Amino acid sequence: MRYGQLREPAFGVARSVQYAPQTLRKVTGCPLPTMAPYAAMDETHISIEQVSFSRGDRLIFDGISMEIPRGRITAIMGPSGTGKTTLLRLIGGQLVPDSGRVLVNGLEVASLSRRRLYELRKRMGMLFQSGALLTDLSVFENVAFPLREHSRMPEDMIRDMVLMKLQAVGLRGATELMPAELSGGMARRVALARSIVLDPEMIMYDEPFTGLDPITMGTIVTLIKRLNRALGITSLLVSHDVEETLSIADHVILISAGKVVEAGLPAELAASASPWVQQFIQGLPDGPVPFHYPAPDPLEQFLGGDHA
Amino acid sequence: MRTSRTQEIWVGIFVALGMLALFVLALRVSNYSSYTNGNQYHVYVYFENIGGLKVRSPVTLSGVTVGRVTSIDYDPDSLQAKVELGIEEKYNFLSTDTAASIYTAGLLGEQYIALEPGAEDETLAEGDEIIHSQSAMVLEELIGQFLVKMSSK
Amino acid sequence: MLDLFAGLGAATLSALQRTGRGFIFLLRTLAGVPLLLARPGLLVKELFSTGVQSLLIILVSGLFVGMVLGLQGYVTLSKFGAEESLGVMVALSLVRELGPVVTALLFAGRAGSALTAEIGLMKSTEQLSGMEMMAVDPIHRVIAPRLTAGFIAMPILAALFSAVGILGGYLVGVGLLGVDAGSFMSQMQAGVDWRIDVLNGVIKSIAFGFVVTWIAVFEGYDAVPTSEGVSQATTRTVVHSALAVLALDFVLTGLMFT
Numbered sequence: 010m011r012y013g014q015l016r017e018p019a020f021g022v023a024r025s026v027q028y029a030p031q032t033l034r035k036v037t038g039c040p041l042p043t044m045a046p047y048a049a050m051d052e053t054h055i056s057i058e059q060v061s062f063s064r065g066d067r068l069i070f071d072g073i074s075m076e077i078p079r080g081r082i083t084a085i086m087g088p089s090g091t092g093k094t095t096l097l098r099l100i101g102g103q104l105v106p107d108s109g110r111v112l113v114n115g116l117e118v119a120s121l122s123r124r125r126l127y128e129l130r131k132r133m134g135m136l137f138q139s140g141a142l143l144t145d146l147s148v149f150e151n152v153a154f155p156l157r158e159h160s161r162m163p164e165d166m167i168r169d170m171v172l173m174k175l176q177a178v179g180l181r182g183a184t185e186l187m188p189a190e191l192s193g194g195m196a197r198r199v200a201l202a203r204s205i206v207l208d209p210e211m212i213m214y215d216e217p218f219t220g221l222d223p224i225t226m227g228t229i230v231t232l233i234k235r236l237n238r239a240l241g242i243t244s245l246l247v248s249h250d251v252e253e254t255l256s257i258a259d260h261v262i263l264i265s266a267g268k269v270v271e272a273g274l275p276a277e278l279a280a281s282a283s284p285w286v287q288q289f290i291q292g293l294p295d296g297p298v299p300f301h302y303p304a305p306d307p308l309e310q311f312l313g314g315d316h317a
Numbered sequence: 318m319r320t321s322r323t324q325e326i327w328v329g330i331f332v333a334l335g336m337l338a339l340f341v342l343a344l345r346v347s348n349y350s351s352y353t354n355g356n357q358y359h360v361y362v363y364f365e366n367i368g369g370l371k372v373r374s375p376v377t378l379s380g381v382t383v384g385r386v387t388s389i390d391y392d393p394d395s396l397q398a399k400v401e402l403g404i405e406e407k408y409n410f411l412s413t414d415t416a417a418s419i420y421t422a423g424l425l426g427e428q429y430i431a432l433e434p435g436a437e438d439e440t441l442a443e444g445d446e447i448i449h450s451q452s453a454m455v456l457e458e459l460i461g462q463f464l465v466k467m468s469s470k
Numbered sequence: 471m472l473d474l475f476a477g478l479g480a481a482t483l484s485a486l487q488r489t490g491r492g493f494i495f496l497l498r499t500l501a502g503v504p505l506l507l508a509r510p511g512l513l514v515k516e517l518f519s520t521g522v523q524s525l526l527i528i529l530v531s532g533l534f535v536g537m538v539l540g541l542q543g544y545v546t547l548s549k550f551g552a553e554e555s556l557g558v559m560v561a562l563s564l565v566r567e568l569g570p571v572v573t574a575l576l577f578a579g580r581a582g583s584a585l586t587a588e589i590g591l592m593k594s595t596e597q598l599s600g601m602e603m604m605a606v607d608p609i610h611r612v613i614a615p616r617l618t619a620g621f622i623a624m625p626i627l628a629a630l631f632s633a634v635g636i637l638g639g640y641l642v643g644v645g646l647l648g649v650d651a652g653s654f655m656s657q658m659q660a661g662v663d664w665r666i667d668v669l670n671g672v673i674k675s676i677a678f679g680f681v682v683t684w685i686a687v688f689e690g691y692d693a694v695p696t697s698e699g700v701s702q703a704t705t706r707t708v709v710h711s712a713l714a715v716l717a718l719d720f721v722l723t724g725l726m727f728t
Contacts, residue, residue: 103603127607128605130605138596141596141597141600142600143601144591144592144595154604158605158611207604324515328514328521332517334626335627338634339668342565348662
C-alpha cells in the first residue's frame with residue numbers, strides 16, 4: 010500500500026487520519042529523519058503462517074495467518090479473550106505454536122536456540138498491560154535494567170541513555186520514584202522508556218490504552234505514533250479500544266474466534282459491509298455477537314419449576 | 318544495579334557473626350582443640366577383651382588425656398582385639414614397657430585406656446607395640462566371680 | 471469406584487510431573503549460579519533479605535530454646551545427681567538436632583514464605599515475563615541468587631542459633647540454677663565431638679537450607695499467577711518445607727549418628 014493512496018477519500022469515510030509528512034511534523038514535534046523507513050515499508054517484518062494454538066481444550070488460533078509490515082503501526086483488534094496477548098507471546102517466543110510458523114526477520118521463532126532467541130528479543134520491545142516494572146527497583150534502575158544486563162557501558166553513559174529515554178516519555182523528573190509510587194499511566198510510560206532503551210527495531214504494545222484517563226491516553230497515543238514515525242520502529246498494537254487504535258494504525262487486522270475476520274486500512278474497515286465488523290467498530294451491544302452467553306431457552310429455565 | 322552500602326555492611330556483619338559462631342562451637346563447645354591429628358604417633362596394644370572401648374575413646378596418662386583410640390580391630394592370629402592408639406607427639410617419652418589398662422570412668426561411664434610408664438630407657442615410637450595390657454573389667458564377670466567365691470565358702 | 475482410581479492416578483501423575491518440573495528447574499537454576507560470580511552485588515542483596523533479616527528471630531528463638539533446655543535438662547538431670555552434664559545435654563541437643571531443625575523451620579516461615587510470595591507476585595505482575603522479553607533469563611537473574619543466598623545463609627543462621635542457645639543454657643544453668651561453670655564447660659567440651667557432632671550439624675543445616683530454599687523458589691516460580699494462587703503457594707512452601715526438613719532430618723540422623 011502506498012501512502013499516496015491513503016489521502017484519497019476513496020471510501021467516503023471522513024476519518025481524521027492523515028499521513029501527509031507536513032501534518033506529521035506538526036503532530037509529533039519531531040522532524041522526520043529520512044524517508045528510509047517508508048521506502049522499506051512493504052517489506053514483511055513478522056509473518057504468521059497457518060498458526061494453530063490451543064490452551065488446554067480451548068482452541069485459541071485455528072490456522073491463523075497474517076503479515077506485519079516493517080516500519081508501520083499495525084493494530085490487531087478483537088473482542089476480549091480472542092488471544093491477542095497470546096499472539097504477542099507467540100511472536101516473542103514465550104509460547105510455541107501447536108502447528109504453523111511464526112517468522113520474525115525471516116527466522117522461525119520457535120526453532121531458534123535459546124541464545125539466538127535472546128539475541129532476537131534484544132531487538133524486540135514489549136510493553137505489557139501492567140507495565141511489568143520491577144517493583145524493587147527505582148524508575149531509573151528499571152529503565153537502566155536492560156542496559157546493565159546486556160552491555161558493559163560505563164555508568165555515566167548509562168545515565169545519559171536512561172535520562173534521554175525518560176525525557177522522551179516526559180518523566181525525566183521521576184527517576185528516583187519507586188514503581189509503587191507511580192500512577193498507571195506513568196508506569197506505562199516508564200515501561201515504554203524501558204522497552205526502547207535498547208533501540209529495538211520493533212515494539213509490541215499489549216493493550217496500551219486500557220484503564221487510562223483521557224489525558225494519559227492521549228499522551229500514550231502520541232508517544233506510540235512519535236516513536237514509530239521518528240525512529241521507524243515496527244509497532245504492533247493489540248487493543249480493543251477502537252477509536253484510539255484506528256486513529257494511529259496504518260493497518261488493522263481484526264481477529265475473532267481464532268481467525269482473521271477482516272484486514273485492511275482503518276478506513277476500509279470502517280466502511281466494511283460485514284455486520285460483525287460494524288458491530289465491533291461501533292460497539293453495539295447486540296448483533297452477530299450475541300449479548301447473551303449461550304443459555305437454555307428462557308421460558309424453560311424461568312418457568313421450569315424444578316431446576317433439574 | 319548496585320547494592321546499597323548499608324546492605325553490604327550488614328551482610329558482612331552477618332557472615333562474620335556466622336564464622337564467629339562456628340568458631341565458638343568448634344573451640345569452646347566441642348573437643349576440636351584436642352584434635353591434633355598432624356603430630357601423633359601410633360602404637361598398638363592387644364587386649365583379651367576391650368569391653369565398651371570405642372574409636373576416639375581417650376588415652377590417659379595419670380589422668381591427663383594424651384591421645385585417642387584411632388582404630389579397633391580383631392587380630393585372628395593372636396585371637397585378641399588389636400587397638401591402635403594415637404598419642405600426641407609431645408608425649409614421646411613413654412618407655413617400651415609401658416602398661417595399658419582399660420578402665421571405666423565412674424561406675425557406668427565411658428571406657429578409656431590408662432597408660433602407666435615403666436622403667437626402660439628406650440621409648441615407644443611409631444608402630445611399636447605395648448606388651449603389657451590389662452583387659453576391661455566386665456561387670457557381669459566380676460559379679461560372676463564374686464558369686465562363685467561366695468558359694469564356694 | 472473407577473472414579474477413585476482415576477483420581478488417584480491423576481494425582482500421582484500430577485505429583486510426578488511437578489517433581490520433574492522441580493528438578494529441571496533446579497538444574498537450570500544451578501546452571502545460573504556460576505554467573506553470579508560476575509555479579510556479586512545480586513547475591514549481597516539476597517543475603518541481606520534472607521540472612522540478615524532473619525537474624526532477629528533466629529537469635530531470639532535460639533536464646534529461648536537454649537534457656538528452656540537448660541531448665542528442663544536441669545530438672546531431669548538433678549534427679550540423677552548429674553547436673554554437671556547439663557552442658558553436654560544442652561550442647562548436643564542444639565548442635566545435633568535443634569539448631570539445624572528449628573532454624574530450618576523458622577527459616578521456612580520467615581525467609582521461605584517471603585521468597586515464594588515475592589517470586590509469585592513477580593510472576594503475577596508479569597515481571598518475570600517482562601524480563602524474558604528483555605532477553606534476561608529470570609531463572610538466572612531472579613532465582614539463582616536467591617537459591618544461593620538461602621544456601622549460604624542457612625548454615626550461618628543454624629550456627630548462630632546453636633551458639634546463642636548454648637549461651638542461653640549456660641545463663642540458666644550456671645547463672646540461675648547454680649551449676650558449676652567449670653564442670654558445665656569441661657563436660658561439654660569432653661562430650662561434644664567436633665567432627666561427629668558439630669560438623670554433622672553444619673552438614674545438616676546446609677542440606678536443610680538447600681531444600682527449604684529450593685522448595686520456596688520453585689513454589690513461587692510455579693505458582694498460579696493470581697493472588698489466590700500465590701497465597702496457596704506460600705502456604706505450600708511452609709508446609710512442604712517443614713515436612714521435608716523433618717523427614718530429611720530423620721534420614722540424615724540415621725546416616726550420621728548410628
